[in-house]
Amino acid sequence: MEINQYLEVFIEESKEHLQACNMNLLELEKNPSDLLIVNEIFRSAHTLKGMSATMGYEDLASLTHQMENVLDEIRNGNLIVTPEILDIVFLAVDHLEEMVESIASGGDGKLDVTATVEKLHRIETGNQDDGSFEETAAAVAEAPPFAKDGCPSYEFDEFERTVIRQSKEQGFEAYNVQVSLRQDCLLKAARVYMVFEVFEQSGEVIKSLPSVDKLEEEQFDSDFTVILLSTENKEEIKRKLLNVAEVENVEINSILLLEDFPEKTETSDEEKKASELSDSSGSADKSEDKKGMKPLNSNKTIRVNIERLDILMNLFEELVIDRGRLEQISRDLSNSELNETVEHMSRISGDLQNIILNMRMVPVETVFNRFPRMIRQLARDLNKKIKLEITGADTELDRTVIDEIGDPLVHLLRNSVDHGIETPEIRAANGKEEEGTVVLRAYHSGNHVFIEIEDDGAGINRDRVLKKAVSKGILSEEAGEALTDKQVYELLFSSGFSTAEQISDISGRGVGLDVVKNTIESLGGEISIESTEHKGTIFSVQLPLTLSIISVMLIETGKEKFAIPLSSIIETAIIKKAEILNAHDQKVIDFRGKVVPLLFMKEIFQVPGKEDENKNVCSVLIVRKGEKMAGLVVDSFIGQQEVVLKPLGNYLTNVFAISGATILGDGQVALIVDCNALIK
């Protein structure tokens, strides 16, 4: 077998399964007795085991196997979920992630996991150090054998019973459906498929006899039985099934579980707890369950390699360039038929642009979903109680932005947990709930996506920040006095700043927030802070929807053309040379009552060619970086245009004040100016 071909798929899917494990484990921590969740985890682990064994990653397979054993014990009710067990399972998942990561980066995925395997094994065999285990095991041993119910041909395991019970609570009815095909039926598998289509429309099949695999391979005589969960009534289902060709007979019986008879109450303690829990745990929980119950969404999707999307995007970018060229030619020729065609093409390519950009959009969920785990771990390490609330995880962003945004968000969240939320003791003393809340919120607004991180912690102490900034030599004491609160908070983003008195390895190495700010700005975004002391802090990150196509102002200086992103331009102005003033050796202008320093494009970019002495006006772009402004003096404005942002390649990194390039209609390359680097 050609392994390489599958490696990519393997890595992708492993990551997905591990992510699913992580999420479900967190869910399980909240609802320790929900066996549905255990089964989800089990399924992910099982698939992962199979895949890694096939690919020959033995360490990965053996650790997954051990984890699976523990999950199996839980699923079968031989183990009760405790935080200790979860910790070890989490640890195992961590190791698995590490291994997959190592495989992804070309390693062999080997890792010494004997300690973890040993721990898992100890749990599985019940030999944990404390005695609590024997009790559990004993309690379980007393559990009665599974009840025989309405359908004698069936043995339900614990999981199926739970599913049936929970779905009954939600108004689903469990049916035992026996379908007989005609003896002379030729394409049995096809009929089975059609019958299952009907089932899937009506509800969910939780068990079939013979198993679905066997049915598909036609390894059955002429009839088969399934357990169906549905809200429809018997007659309706029967009528639908009989509509399928070559179905001879359909028999449907309702299934009654043991608990449905009040006199028989010999369920195990555990089960009671489970049903109590699902009764009491409110509507949110139920909707969760329903999600699991819902027949699979019929939206069909395909997996496409991102590289292919990039190629598509590249080709389309070429088209955009040609479109620009065509528009120009048709304007020059002013032939009405040509104009019309070109206009039509422009509109279509506009639509195409939207579709292609949308295809590259990924929900921020892909970044967010690793955070609950991280927060849980951080909270434990710091002995804090923290609840993470995530909203708007389905907000979409371009993949290019998604790839970059993860690390800055990790920094911000760590910052909130470490510096924001107080320890439970302090919180209690201040009359707050012991458990702190961190809200991670994403939403669309106009052409931007906002991501906010809000905590209800201590807030920012203005005096402490100022004191620190002064002691670090970032500004003088007098200068500090004059700052507004907002400006003081901005100081947190200066490099070499860290307010934590103690350096922890969570954050506070003083490299955090300024790196965050730089990364976000390099993405064309902005970050701001709002804070109220003792109430909490909000970090708000504003990001562009896409980085691939941006609006720019094209300008000319000497014989060279440059593109300046519209996002950093406030306005354009033509000023008389006489209006230029000198402040020390810096040329400035008075612009709407503000003194704005002038930057000469020709000097900054060492553009060859002489200054035209006869001109007595100059064209100025007023650009900004945060609150600061500057006037960029250029020779002339060419106009506003949508351009495709292209990287300069791996060879040219760190070019001063150039963030990328674009290809103009005539095929020439124009550089895109990074105004942030120009303004200090």
Added chain:
Amino acid sequence: MADMPMLKVIVFQLTDKEYAIPVSEVKGIEKLHPITRIPRTSPFVKGVINLRGVVTPIIDLRLRLGLEEEEYGDHTRLIIVMAEDKEVGLIVDAANDVMDIPLEAIEPPPEIIGSTTAEYISGVAKLEKRLLIMINLESIVDTEK
């Protein structure tokens, strides 16, 4: 001759000497494209070109090797190479040939070969009447040097 291990190379010219790069590292040979200058970079970085939609940096190999700069002419070519993960175009006086040279004809660079350029040379291939200087692409695209 037939069973000798061979290396296929592109032979190009700078001043009066012939140089060679293994074909495996060459992505294409182009005529000179209009170059967009990039401000505030090393003098040998001539700028970037639009190579079928990909913005590609261009290095003047004469300047990179410490040779004298010369006006570009009809024979001037861009050799597009991929070294490590960096794609760049090299400006050369002319691209002369594609040929197979026996591996054993390649010798390590002589100790003294004009000092500064030595690090850019990985070897010298002696053929019957020609002397090919093998270029070390990794050090050419090394931005630290």
